[in-house]
Amino acid sequence: MNGGRDIPKLTVTMLGTGGSGKTSFLMGMYGAMANGVDGYFVHTPVRADHIDLLGAWRKLLDSGSYPLPNDMKGLKFYEFVLDLGFSGTIMEVDWLDYRGGALSDRNQAADTAALEERLAQSDSIYIVLDGAKLGAWMSAKMDGDADRPAALQEDLGTGTINGYIMRAVHARRQLGRPLPSLVVLITKEDLLVAATRLSRAGALQAVEAQLRTLLRVAFAPDTRALVNPTTLDAVGGQDGMDRSFKAPFIFTFTEYLRSAIAAEHQFLEAATAQRQRNADEIRLLETRLRGLFRPGRKGELSAEQRQIVAKAELHKANLEAMRTQAATLEAELAGLRIYDSGEPRGAW
Template sequence: MSTPPKMTVTMLGAPGSGKTMFLHGMYAILSAGFEGYFLYTVDPDQDLDLMDAWDLLSDKGETPPPNDPEPVPYDFVLKDGLTPLVEIDLVDFRGGAALDRVAEGPDDVRVLRERLARSDSIYLVLDGANVGRTVASILASGQTGPAVLDRGQDSTQVARLMRFISDATQARTSRGQAAPSVVVLISKTDLLAQTSGVSRAEALAVVAKNLDRLASIATVKGVTAMVCPVSIGAFGTGDSDRVDPTALNPENVYHPMIFSLWHFLSEGQDEHALALRRDNARLSAAAEVVSERRGQLFGSWRHSTVISQNEQEMAALRERIAELKQTMSEEGRRAVTLMSALAGMPIIKDGEWQS
């Protein structure tokens, strides 16, 4: 592909949920390369900013500061080796941007809501410590069936955040676009066992069993979602701006972006197939016009202009059809490769667990 397509990714999360820390960890791992894939900022200076912040974390334990009201935009390019696959438009908003009222909050509240309506992938970031407390509450209640989310006791703010994902999905589908992919990103999963009272694996099993209540947007028809437990390191529950750098141990930070690209390319196949059908229909119509005009008495001479115009259109259509077929082949192959990189990750499509 000469010009890579652009994918818009938006993260939602309550203040302190770990969005910015995840972003830095994701970039540190993918910029170094993962199974032949590389993520870079378009602006080299931004690469230096991100890696300087990661060096401070890994060397001195200084965590990235919380975001100001002004959103931080990032333009990334994801490459397969040296080949650009997709440009990524990602903006890091402050945690409260998704929870404030438009009339009362800073301008980033309006910007975020408008952006969600054109997002190809949305990350719902949930603080693992709070998820663990929810798990503990479910286990303590002795519920045998799925839990019912109490919005009044929702420390993750997931119920409020899901409203915005639902609105964004409706906006896209009303325009004939596919629903955005959704990543239920559970950050700080090193804290799940500590706050839930059970092992991390057991806590995640409770989350999976109750996903249609805890993050129901991930289980509705028309949505493809992935549950991704993420950890940057075993830093404990403290809110200090300093952590133990020797505890740094990123886990699963690359999976969300790989999943977003897989879904983006997979949905793109449907759009390409539609364009291919349209172009083939136009090619057939133009060929029919040429054949009909030439079949008339002195047709090649009398209708030379019409015939020439249609033949030029046919040549352009054949070239575009060949390019579309090549693109579909390349993107289909990459989608299969990306799915293999997601092996073992819990993916839900149309409410059905895929793995």
């Protein structure tokens, strides 16, 4: 599966307020994906994390007890590996769960600085929004009794999250790094749908209309974002687990490949230009300036040409492998709610 290429290690950071469902999503994702979803498997080399996550998952399956909202302040790191059966590892993930309470605590200066540095390193940012709060607000709005959107924005933490992400984007541009992809997780989908009294499709369309105001960063120019509803009620239904737990991973990796393919293109373009410059200089030395150039210059240029060609061939091979892999993964994303610069990518 890896075709001799290095296994990519992606950096993912998850943001959301306390009680938004970050812990439930992480637990459900690991529990479902550890058992395999459509041939994809997730595991962690950290034994303590494996035990803790699966223990919480088993508790949910046995008793229906959801984890209590975790409002601890600070950073929680996980290491995950995504495999496609026995075919090989697709990616490794360095995952950070930024505890919800810290988003609104201005006194945690050290955590804030660490988070901003982390976001500048992140290939993908997962934004977790509480679907129950969204549903309750939308229900009140339909009844003509809703608070202003600014109040909901405060409840969901989207104002703070918008600011964090825009600072991260600025930092990545300064470093010459590709922009992060965004995954907007709407948790508690079942509660959202029940509160709005709409069909699932109608509720999600109404939510996305609100998100354009609440979370503008996800619909900004040059932004690629997946809006993905999740619910632990998806457990036991293959389609639901594909959508709730597999889709975010596949989207994140596909967007990573998109950026990597662009970088390979840039390298090959630069290599082609350098090779042409060297060829022109060699031709000049051989014709118009015969005998006037310093000894060995032609040999240096020829050796450089061989190195450029060899590197270019490796990058071409990488490019073709990534294109093939990306095409396969893109097919799995069909029908998901993906936005490019605020415009839906294809029909839902």
